[in-house]
Amino acid sequence: MKQTITLTVNGDEFQLAVDPRRTLLEVLREELHLTGAKKNCNEGECGACTVIMDGKAVSSCLVLAVQARGKKIETIEGLARNGKLHPLQEAFVKHGGLQCGFCTPGMIMSAKALLDKNPRPTEDEIKTAIAGNLCRCTGYVKILESIKAVVDGKG
Amino acid sequence: MQEYSVVGKRVPNVDSRVKVTGEATYVDDLVLPGMLVGKVLRSTVAHARIVSIDTSAAEKLPGVKAVVTGKDAPNVKVGWLRGSRDRLPLTRDKVRFIGEAIAAVAAMDEDTAEEALGLIKVQYEELPAVFDPVKAMKDGAPRIQDDAKNNIALERHWNYGDVEKGFRESDYVREDTFYTPSFLCGYMEPNAAVAQWDANGKLTTWVSSQAPFFLRRELSLLYSIPQGKVRVINRFVGGGFGGKCEICDVHVSASLLARKAGRPVKVVYTTEDEFAVQPRRIPSTMTLKTGVKKDGAIVAQTSSIVTDGGPYRSVGGVTIYNHGLANMIPYRIPNFKFDAFRVFTNNQVGMAKRGHGQIQMRYAVESQMDMIAEALGIDPVDIRLKNALKPGEVTVNGLRMRTSGLVEAIEGAARRSGWKQKRGKGRAQGRGIGISCGGFACGPKIASLTDSGAIIKVNEDAGIVVYTGASDIGQGSNTVVTQVVAEVLGIGPEEISVVTGDTDVTPFEPGTYGSRVSWYMCNAAIKAAEDLRRQIVEPVASKLEVKPEEIVLRNGGLYVGERRAMSFAEAVRAVQVSSEKGILIAKGTYYPPDVEWPDPANNYYGNIAGGYSFSAQIAEVEVDRETGQVKLLKVTAGDDIGYPLNEMLAEGQAEGSISMGQGETMYENIIVSNGRVMNPSLVDYKLPTVMDTPEMDVTHVITNEPGGPFGAKEVGEGFIVSIPGAIANAIHDATGVWIKELPITPEKIVKALEAKEKEGKS
Amino acid sequence: MRLPSFEYLEPKTIREACKLLAKYGPEARVLAGGTDLLPKMKSKEITPRYLIALKSIEGLDYIDYQPGKGLRIGALATLESVRNSPVVKERCPVLGETASLMASTQVRNLATVAGNICNAVPSADMAPPLMVLGAKLRVSSPGKGRLAPIQDFFQGPGQTALGAGEIVTEIVVPNPLPKSGSVYLKHTVRQAMDLALLGAATMVALDGKGACKDVRIALATAAPTPIRALRAEEVLRGKVIDDALLAEASAAAVEEARPRSSVRASESYRRKLVGVLVSRGIAQAMSRARAAGR
Structure with a gap:
């Protein structure tokens, strides 16, 4: 029903x-x-x-x-507003935080939920936030770099 | 290091903007008017005659639009290669493994399709089954395929030099047996297909494929229609790693159901489907006997393997050939004998996964290399330097190493990791460090047509469109082809768009496998770009009254010496309006000039690829001796990928390789018992998470391979093959125990330590 | 796979929920976070006809501390809220630490502590720490409610002591003993998103002289249900704990554990882990107890 x-x-x-x-x-x-x-x-x-x-x-x-x-x-x-990407999206592009792209939307949403509450997370906090997002392509290194770039204002 | 303006730069992946916004659509995101949802019914027994299939209740369920069984499919067998077409896409009379596709339904929605599957009744008459490949080879074992005596699907035997003499001349000989189980490719996007037939009898299918042209060929053969009546369109591909090369029941069920229902049908695999039929790493039992001189130089080696291919030939002899190939690279072995079997069993089908057939053997060889080094008291780095293939060497099976940066890669990784300070010194703290090396052929010659092609079309405003058949499965081939074409034409990458993944549109391409795409496809694209350059430069040169070779394309313009004669767009415009050659279309095809198919009549001798990559990895681990828990702390690696076409993407390949290799070494394993997968979910099949990721330090040795596009070799497979050995050897350094089968779980380490302790006491 | 059909019920009060549950009996399931229930329904392992969702019951997601009553965790409090709760961190840090070791952020934001307990799998991570803290479960029913010690709650894999129409609505954690410390150690293969191959919670309270005044040890995945290692506790209680005693206690725990072999781990390896984790856990709980000082 x-x-x-x-x-x-x-x-x-x-x-x-x-x-x-x-x-x-x-x-x-x-x-x-x-x-x-x-x-x-x-x-x-x-x-x-x-x-x-x-x-x-x-x-x-x-x-x-x-x-x-x-x-x-x-x-x-x-996330993107008026044709402008969200800083996380920009950072994933610039720092190669994706390959096949299938995990990317979920990954970015996990990162966004973290940064919305805690704009200056530690590396451990970032890892905790995305530990449930599996990525088979990147080995996570560039994903972490992308998120850290936003945290450090270097998106 | 040679500097280019676009090649080698950290150009962002050209698909990344549509991927970060969620705009990139994969097969499951596609909706067609009137589209139905299909589901596949799978065998619940490992080996049986199908007595009957009753689909009547399913057909009567409201909302069900089509039910198909093997009898609805043409009686045509499909497969990867001509010699391995042994599989009915929906089985008819027999099932040979748990999970084999038997029937499929299409319904108005997924709920109904699922319900209908449950209404299909299959009556089996169970047959004796065999799950151990060694037992399967024995006389009297249940026969799985009529054409294979003793269940030997395929075998390969090579014999170079005189191994017996070699062993006699060796100072130290040892024999070890290693085992690697089955691993999931584990791509994130489930395999899927949408199929639609039009009134002309043309099949269009939207897929997630590494090899759309092979899929077109198999569908054309299956339905006995010309290739022109099959259009395969690749969507964005959510990873492949070898698992999306072959025709699968997803493609066949979608097209059969669409034909029967007269409507488009989408089939998306569930996790259960993936664990049943995703092409997986083939399990291997490898016995290696190696003889060396006192200084560690290898004199002779025999390599005997038995692989469990499941009940079909699939990718056929390639997997076992590749095991031997992995013996040949990257160490010099003057006398070598190889005996390899692919055996039929009633387990799931084994196929290709990144590092296909080679990661298994590298793990075995690299583990044994450290055992030998330990026995002889040689540093593991030194024994590898001693045996490393050098530029100009030809292996006993005919592989020609025009370039090799292996020695520099080993030395660099050892230096950066602090090898000398750490090796053999951390055991008390549970710390260990280990090294392993590998290499890979850039696009081995495995089938008759392995050429690549590229077409370039010029827009009216001088924009460039490149058409290639290569599948970008995330590795970034769309990006590197953009870069090489931009470099040749002296324009920015933003001027170029790439069209791929439509068999009606692009030139032929075998597919994204065997580390061939950068090498073959980029070389073809370079030739096409050079063709276009000629078409532009020649008329312009005569206008400028200079020789064509005096004109250089760079910086978006045509230069004569330091003088910018005109912009690229102006030149294009000039050609477009000036002559009957105004429609600019260029093409390039590529096949490596000095490559040979390994001829069985000639001992499988032959240089199978235009170039060979190399890698050296050093892994550092921390092992909890009480629980066996291993933490991979750091991987320091050097690789020879010739020249990185895109530094950022090349790093991404290396980092992804480390992670995937770590998974196979430490966490992953498809556990199969009596033909049944015992851990068919991501709860128990453990892919590495970000928490498991080690620190990574990857540096390239630049060797500028003469045949490679801008000097590049492959990246991504030569790198992964050496990860397991590095971790295994680091674990040995930390604990003193050898684990001769993957994955090296905490439990196995604890058991080995206990056994060692007992041994010490007795 | 898709969820099977069910009727979705969304009572507004606990009483109403209990009545519905009593009415539909085994055909109904209570839905809190759904993170265990929904996958089981998708795989058709269970196909309840009714789901009784607690989400519309006001104010069930609290985490509250009052000196007289101890820490109270409402049935809809999520693992993530427990993980981040300052009051949990202050009063019972082991609970927050345990939540950190479970699942992933996007699952912890849905999953509840009460759900983890009521699901009653042998590997329920929340069970051992709650057991060593002496937690009680407030059980509501159409009739009179009761306060049930968590100790006796687990009856078998997926089996609890809940009767017809009974729902766990609150977890009550008494004040920790003075000068006590608790830890939960979880052994997994991966570093995240993994089930416990073995979990061990330990609580040690010390007396003025540094001897073990009280001790509790509880284990996950060591038996068909989460269990207390009572004999191991007996070895330690009232004694000054040294290495020899620790070895004796962990041997006793190994002895009384009843793990089974599965694709995840063998029985013998699990037994080995019992010994290691109990021994480490006691040592760590002791150092916390010493630091606690109250």
Whole structure:
């Protein structure tokens, strides 16, 4: 039985009728066509689906859409403003913090959730924030460099 | 180091802006009007005759639009190479491993498709199965393929020099057996395909592929339609590492379902699908016997391997050939004998993964090298320097090393890591340091058509469009091709766009595998750019009344000496309006001039690639002797990649290699018991996280390989192959124990330490 | 894979939730963070017909400390909030440290401490530290509620002492003993996002003379449920702990552990880890106790 929910995604309000079995990830991707959040393991082990919900990074594959009712969701699509990339996005480009790009949206959202709360994190805090985002391509070195560049204001 | 204006620079990946914004779309992000969702039903038993498949309940489920079984598929076998087409894309009468595709359904939505799978009833008559390749080779073992006696799928035997004489002349001989299990490629984007047939009978399929042209060929053969009736379009590819080279049931089920339903169908693998059928690193048992002189110089080696290929030939002889290749690089072995078997079992199918067939052997060779060094009291660095291939050497199997920076790579890594101060001195603190070396052929010659092509089209405003068939799977081939073309034309990379991944549009390219793309594709693109340069320069030269060779393209302009005659755009414009040659289209094709296919009739002798990369890694670890826990602290590496086309991307390849190599050495392992994967999730198949990442220090030795594009060699495979040996040897330095099988888990270390303690007491 | 169908219920009060749970019995599951429940449902390991979500029950996500009552953790308090809580850090730092060793940020922001306990897997990381701290679980039901010691809560893998209609709504952690220290040591293969091959929590309280006044040892993945190593505790209680005693205690813990072999680790290796972690844990808890000084 579908339930009506309101989601605020990247500042836009959506009224949706969703089946309770739909995850937030499925609704973002399939109903709202926001395909930046990626689906890989679908059980909270890879981080590709990470979005920010009420200021916190969450695995959107582990959230029922009905549980996100009334919440503010941020996805990778909402980061660039007026054609200008977010400093994290700029840094990932400049410092080569990505290869295949599949983990990148989730990675950047995890980093953003951290920097929004703590603009000057230590290296350990950065690592903790992205420890749940698996990347098979980069070996993480350039990802860390990218995030540190933003922290150090060298984005 | 030669300086160029664009080549070698840290040019950002040309795809990165669309990747950081989430705009980059992968197969699963694609939605077509009327598209259905497909799912694949897989075998639950390892070896059985299929008695019956009842799909009636599934077909009746509302929302189900098509159900296909093997009988809906043409009775045509597919595979990677001509000699290995032994696999029905959906099996018909028999299943040969757990996870083999039996049927597929397409439905209005994923929930219905999943439900329908559960309604298909398969009746099996189980057959005796065999999971151990050695047992499978014995007389009386269950037969898996009709055409293979003793389940020997393929074998390779080489014999160079006289190994027996070599052993007699050696001062020290030892034999060890090593084992490496199966590893997942572990790309982040699940394999997926969308397929659609049009009214002309043309199949278009959107895929995530390392080799779209091979996929086109197999689909054309499968459906008995010309290649012109198959269009393979690559989306952004979310990693591959070897696992997206081959035709898979994802491609076949999508196209079969789309044909039957008359609507587009998307199939995306779940994690369960990936663990069932993702092409994986082949498990190898390797017995190495090596004879050396007192000074550590290798005199002779025999290398005998048995690999578990699962029930199909897949990539065929390449994997086992590559094991031998890894014996030949990077040390000099004057007498060498190689006996290799790919054996059929009822385990999952083994295929290619980064460092294909070679990382296994490098781990074995490099571990044994340290055992030998220890026995002879030689420093592990010195024994490697002693045996390192030098420029100009030809290996006994015919590989020609025109350049080699291995010696400098070893020396540099040893110096920067503080090898002399650390080696053999950290055991009391649980610290260890170990070295390992490797190398790789830049695009080995494995099939008949391995040429690359590139086409360049010039826009009306002098913008450049480069068409290549290469798949950028994240490694950055779109970026380096941009750089080499920009360099030749003397313009900025921003003037160039790259079109790839559409078999109807680009020239042929075998694919992104075997470390061939930078070498082959960039060389082809350079030739195309040179062709374009000629087409522009010749008419302009006659206008300027100078010789064409007097004109230099740089800085966005055409120069005669120091004089800027005109801008590149002005020159293009001049050509465009001046003659019947105004439509500027250039092409280049490339095949290395001095490469030979290793001929079985000639002992598999031959120089299989135009160049060979080298690497030396030094790993530092900390081992908790009580728990066996290993922390990889630092990897200091030197590599000879000829010349880095893009320093930032080259570093990225090295760093990614270290991480992936670390995973195989320390954490990862597809655990299979009686044909069943016991750890089919990312909970228990442990990819390295950022917390596990060691400090990395990578420096290049520049050798400017004459045949390479701007002197470049491959990067990314020659680097990974030597990681396991470095970590294994560091663990030995820290603990005194050898672990002869991967992964080197804490548990194995503890058990080995306990055994050693007992041994010491008795 | 997709979630199977279910009916989603979102009661507004604990009482209402308990009533629904009592009504639907084994066909219903309580949904808090969902990080364990939803993957199990996707794989169809369990297919409940009803999910009773606690999220709309006001004020269940608290972490609160009152001198008389100790530390109280509401059923919806997430692992990440426990990890970052100043009051947890001050009163029971081991709980925050344990949360840090679990899962990933994006999972900890969803997963709850109560969920980790009620899921009752042998590797539940939160169980051992709560056991050594002597935590109690406030259990609500349609009738009278009760306060259940965590000690007796785990009955088997996935099995708890919860009766029909009962929901854990709060975890109560009493004030730590004076001059005591607690640690949780978790052995994993990877450095992050990993399950415990073995987990050991230890609490040592010292008397004025530096002898062991009280001690508790609890283990994860050492048996079908999280367990106390009572015999090992007996070895240490009331004694001055030295290396020999430590060895004796860890040997006792090895003895009383009942680990099993799995693809993750063998029984013998797990036993070995019991000894190592208990011994290290006691030593570390002692030095914390000495530093505690109150």
